[in-house]
Amino acid sequence: MHGLDNIVGLIAVVVATSVVARRIGVLSPILLVIVGIGISFIPGLLEVELDPEVVLVGILPPILYVAALETSMPAFKFNLRPILLLAVGLVLFTAAAVGFTLHMLLPGVPLAACFALGAVVAPPDAVAATAVARRIGLPRRVVTVLEGESLINDASALVTLRVAVAAAVGQAVDGWSIAWQASVAVIGGIAIGVAGGIVVGFVHKRIGNPLIDNAVSLLTPWVVFLPAEALGASGVVSVVVCGLSLGHRMPTLMSAASRLQMDAFWRMVKFLLEGAVFLLVGLQLRGIVAHVERSFAFTAGALAAVVGAVLLTRIAWVFATTYLSRLVPGGRRRDSGLPLAIPAVISWAGMRGAVTLAAALSLPETLAGGDFYPRGLFVILAFGVIVATLVLQGATLPAVARRLKVPADDVKEDALAEASVQHEASRAGKARLEELAGDAPDGVIERLRQLALSRSNMAWERLGRAEVETPSAAYARLRREMLIAEREVFRKARDTGRIPEETLRQAQREMDLEESLLERGDL
Structure with a gap:
């Protein structure tokens, strides 16, 4: 299979596997990797060789961009300290720990090359951790920290990898050059991301067409990523900064139609890209195994050592930074009373x-001077870390969270805050209505007043008992049944020639929009 056949095959497997994963209650990233591993040993079926550039340039920017769009900037800023400790500090700590561990097993391999593998396995995935966190209902702050970590850690890991590879291939690397590269990557990425957010926001404000808005949104990740990489800055940082900026200002940048369409568009793109990524990971196993130069026993021992270093460094770092940070001014105030279960589940x-x-x-094929360098072993170790952490941590994290009794967010408190803000919003809406009512018919004014009152009442109803059907829930249930009957009448009228297809589509769209509001609880 080649070209278009491979693309269609990938999409078909992603969709089918995701459906099965939902049915059996398994996380789709885990099942996709397992399915990919199985398919990799079937000759002639989905033989796809993963090009590093496809992931790092083609897939990573849009995944990070949509994740940044959905991340709360105020929450991100509030949790910036733990995010940076994980995304930068832990990446460096893990790279060093794995590097020294591997160097002890392979003393003939230059330490810089071992550090390169440490940088490779240091960053947790941007998809897997947050997918698990949201599914098992972890506290909002934990989800924010994990999302923030996954948004930034790729940048710090790739910069570390770049420095380690440069040293391994014989380029002169000292403290000043490392500091310079890091500064250019971070500061340049932030500057380009901010500039991109300003320019793209300006464009969105002046478009007003949902289709063009979506096209601009699709191009945005690469519009900031590619120039940043070309200038030596971090494309990852630029995409994240641009996404955070645009996501924070989204309510004022686009029309309602553009936001609705963009939300549906990015959800589909995100689903397909994330699924394809994990499937592609699994599909690489056969090719990777074929290039391993060491014995099975040595490879298994090295993998166990590297996986152990990866797991233990995260546990040690999370607990140390959580509780030792209380010695720093301001740390005790923010994290006082933090239950032990929170750092445990993050670790x-x-x-x-x-x-x-x-x-x-993307590791180099050879090192300078012909130094011993088992690249095939390094790749299989990286692959083993992916599979081990996905299966070991991904499959057990829900049980760990339940066993530790991680405290969930207070639903009553959230509902009370929502009801309070909705009440203020309804008052503001009614005040604007009175200002602009003018000569509008009395029936229209009264209907709008009732709509504002209904929105406010629905928010307060959520504070009531869950087992009792609220008036809003009863309204939604009955209205859905009414819409089913109305759709059937329009369909029959189209079939008998009483109305054209265009009339059916317009009526269908209006009813679909109303039903989507019912599902969200906005009507």
Whole structure:
């Protein structure tokens, strides 16, 4: 299978596997990797060789961009300290720990090359951890920290990898050059991301057409990523900064139609890209195994050592930074009373993904001076870390969270805050209505007043008992049944020639929009 056949095959397997994963209650990233491994040993079926550039340039930017769009900037800023400790500090700590561990097993391999593998396996995946966190209902702050970590850690890992590879191939690397590269990557990425957010926001404000808005949104990740990489800055940082900026200002940048269409568009793109990434990871196994130069026993021992270093460094780092930070002014105030279950579950949410494999495949073929360098072993170790962390941590994280009794967010408190804000919003809406009512018919004014009152009442109803059907829930249930009957009348009228197809489509669209509001609880 080649070209278009492979693309269609990938999409078909992603969709089918995701459906099965939902049915049997398994996380789709885990099942996709397992399915990919199985398919890799079937000759002639989905033989796809993963190009590192496809992941690092083609897939990573849009995945990070949509994740940044959905991340709360105020929450991100509030949790910036723990995010940076994980995304930068832990990446460096893991790279060093894995590098020294591997160097002890392979003393003939230059330490810089071992550090390169450490940088490869250091960053947790941007998809897996947050997918698990949201599914098992972890507290909002934990989800924000894990999302923030996954948004930034790829940048710090790739910069570390770049420095380690440069040293391994014989380029002169010192403290000043490392500091310079890091500064250019971070500061340049931030500057380009901010500039991109300003320019793209300006464009969105002046478009007003949902289709063009979506096209601009699709191009945005690469519009900031490619120039940043060309200038030596971090494309990952630029995409994240641009996405955070645009996501924070989205309510004022686009029309309602553009936002609705963009939300549906990005959800589909995200689903397909994330699924394809994990499937591609699994599909690489046969090709990777074929290039391993060491014995099975040595490879298994090295893998166990590297996986152990990856797991233990995260646990040690999370607990140390959580509780030792209380000695720093301001740390005790923010994290006082933090239950032990929170750092425990964060320390166990370190699943690796496609970026790790792509980074491993981008390792140089040879080192300067002909130094011993088992590249095939390094790639299989990276692959093993991905599978081990996905299966070991991904499959057990829900049970760990339940066993530790991780405290969930207070639903009553959230509902009370929502009801309070909705009440203020309804008052503001009614005030604007009175200002602009003018000569509008009395029936229209009264209907709008009732709609504002209904929105406010629905928010307060959520504070009531869950087992009792609220008036809003009863309204939604009955209205859905009415819409089913109305659709059937329009369909029969189209079939008998009483109305044209265009009339059916318009009526169908209006009813679909109303039903989507019912599902969200907005009507």
